[in-house]
Amino acid sequence: MSEITYIRGDATVPSVKGAKVIAHVCNDIGGWGKGFVLALSRRWPEPEKAYRAWHRDRAHNDFGLGAVQLVQVGKDLWVANMIGQRGIRTGSKGVPVRYEAIDTALARLAGEVTERGASVHMPRIGCGLAGGKWSRIAPLVSERLVTRGIAVTVYDHGDGGG
Template sequence: MTEIAYVRGDATAPQARGVKIVAHVCNDLGGWGKGFVLALSRRWPEPEAAFRRWHRERAGNDFGLGAAQFVQVEPYVWVANLVGQRGTRTARSTGVPVRYEAIDAALGRLADTAVELGASVHMPRIGCGLAGGSWAKVEPLVLRRLVERGIPVTVYDFGV
């Protein structure tokens, strides 16, 4: 079994040949405006537009915790919007918005799509920024859902 490759760099500029999927965690409120999504939107407008449309039309689709949306942004690059966060953190929040079971389910969908496309997966430490999660809890999910299926995974630590 291979391991996760950890590199310093920008997950929106994946360092690999072939088809690549840039994965990140979104909230279930349809909000897009803080954290890693800002870097995504600076690079490609399509993931934000698709996510907002997906949320707006949620009565007729699969939007919700554990869902995954795949948006092609370049001939060999896709972005995976993974819904793994219940709401957002506010000044009055007492808990964290991360939902590990939702990240796990969304990673399963990501794995199926990565296999189908023959893609590698690139991500920041998903669920550990604004969602407030712990990489010690997310990493085993990434290993089980992706790495154990033979999918190359690179995790990017920006500016570390």
């Protein structure tokens, strides 16, 4: 069985041929402005615009924990906005990451990626500002994507940030 590939680099610049999806985790309150989303916004305005519109019109769509929005940013390139964290602050209810929501989002993403014949590229989703543990998220990525034959590359920044 194949496994997750780990490399040092920038997840916004996947260096493989063919269709690609850059997956990342968003919060459920419409906030976009810290962490990996800044790297996305520096490269393309569309994912942020689409996320904000999706949140604004949430009474009429599927915006919420576990939902996925694919935004095309290039000929064979999409960004997957996955709602996998509740709010943005660590508080009495713990860290913002919601493992069940990430699991649901990854399962939904698998179908979209398979349809496009794409590979998936991501930072260690849910582990930055969301406060999650990669030891809990990596098995979800493996189960939902890798076991379905989807190539997954996880990017670690050389500076340890991101």
